[in-house]
Amino acid sequence: MPDPFGNFPRLTLAHLPTPLVEMKRLREALSRETGQTLPRLFIKRDDCTGLAGGGNKTRKLEFLIGEALAGGADTVVTTGAVQSNHARQTAAAAAAAGLSSVLVLFDTVPYRGHAYRRSGNLLLDAVLGAEVRIMPADADAGAVFAAVMDELRAAGRNPYFVPVGGSSAVGSLGYANAYLELAAQLDGAGIADAVLVHASSSGGTQAGLIAGACHLGRGPEIQAVNVYRTDSGAMADGIHALACKTAALIDAPAPAPGAVILDNHHLGERYGMPTEAMRRAVELIARTEGVLLDPVYTGKGMAGFIAQLLAGAHSLREAAVFLHTGGMPGLFAYEEEFAVS
Numbered sequence: 589m590p591d592p593f594g595n596f597p598r599l600t601l602a603h604l605p606t607p608l609v610e611m612k613r614l615r616e617a618l619s620r621e622t623g624q625t626l627p628r629l630f631i632k633r634d635d636c637t638g639l640a641g642g643g644n645k646t647r648k649l650e651f652l653i654g655e656a657l658a659g660g661a662d663t664v665v666t667t668g669a670v671q672s673n674h675a676r677q678t679a680a681a682a683a684a685a686g687l688s689s690v691l692v693l694f695d696t697v698p699y700r701g702h703a704y705r706r707s708g709n710l711l712l713d714a715v716l717g718a719e720v721r722i723m724p725a726d727a728d729a730g731a732v733f734a735a736v737m738d739e740l741r742a743a744g745r746n747p748y749f750v751p752v753g754g755s756s757a758v759g760s761l762g763y764a765n766a767y768l769e770l771a772a773q774l775d776g777a778g779i780a781d782a783v784l785v786h787a788s789s790s791g792g793t794q795a796g797l798i799a800g801a802c803h804l805g806r807g808p809e810i811q812a813v814n815v816y817r818t819d820s821g822a823m824a825d826g827i828h829a830l831a832c833k834t835a836a837l838i839d840a841p842a843p844a845p846g847a848v849i850l851d852n853h854h855l856g857e858r859y860g861m862p863t864e865a866m867r868r869a870v871e872l873i874a875r876t877e878g879v880l881l882d883p884v885y886t887g888k889g890m891a892g893f894i895a896q897l898l899a900g901a902h903s904l905r906e907a908a909v910f911l912h913t914g915g916m917p918g919l920f921a922y923e924e925e926f927a928v929s
């Protein structure tokens with residue numbers, strides 16, 4: 589079978605394949621709690637993709653930075669929240685490719701802790717040599733990006749813009765590829781019926797996975813936990829449109845709108861605001877499996893995964909897989925949630 593990704597410029601950045609690890613101790617702990625039979629539980633370790641702490645953006649950035657280099661860019665501009673993992677990984681990818689990076693970060697999370705503004709990803713952005721510009725939450729994002737791009741061009745630079753989360757169709761190719769990787773690992777383990785659960789935000793991970801499933805025509809069912817938007821209908825529509833564009837890039841059939849499954853019970857008050865279920869999930873996985881999640885994405889995603897398992901939602905499956913999309917540096921920015929008492 590020809591490589592569906594072979595036609596796209598790509599810079600090798602990720603350590604692949606990432607491990608698929610069984611979570612036997614978590615399964616025991618949850619079985620004790622529910623008294624029911626649970627499927628086998630696995631974690632797909634995309635926090636181990638490499639690139640300055642790892643995470644899901646590494647796979648997307650292979651294609652995005654590939655495209656930037658093919659276009660002769662010398663600077664990468666991207667955006668996110670103040671504690672954006674995507675921005676940190678983009679700064680690292682740019683450094684590894686010999687490019688400069690400008691991170692336009694919006695102060696959208698009403699979280700006033702000192703660490704949030706000094707530590708975690710923001711500290712790593714500085715170490716990685718990125719130029720960081722922090723904007724008020726209500727700034728007109730489109731106008732800000734246009735002004736930054738114009739300013740860089742006027743200074744003789746050739747900037748390449750990466751949308752929030754790296755969630756363009758080109759970036760999402762990384763997760764179409766990840767789906768094929770996971771399906772092969774499940775085949776290797778003799779597992780035919782699995783569900784894959786992950787945290788969804790800007791949607792490129794979910795869109796890419798769905799496109800990968802359309803390409804393969806089989807494999808685990810994809811179910812995401814919304815950690816981003818209160819208007820989940822609009823979020824699902826956006827992810828469906830992106831999945832269609834990504835599928836078209838690899839000549840896969842277009843997904844049906846019903847392929848976008850979002851669990852909307854774990855966002856809490858809003859994006860980036862901690863929840864008690866998130867805190868418990870982060871501690872449970874750390875203490876049963878020795879794996880560190882994050883407070884904004886994977887902690888809430890895992891809270892959803894656990895709630896689904898306890899409700900028996902996956903009890904007829906052979907296996908349930910949680911995709912660990914990274915974000916661990918965020919723990920340091922939310923130290924008040926986890927402080928030693």
Ligand SMILES: Cc1ncc(COP(=O)(O)O)c(C=O)c1O
Pocket residue numbers: 643644672673674753755787788789790791792793794882885886913914915916
């Ligand atoms: C750690 C982590 N997990 C999950 C996500 C969500 O991925 P996506 O934006 O592709 O939906 C992000 C996005 O920034 C992230 O940083």
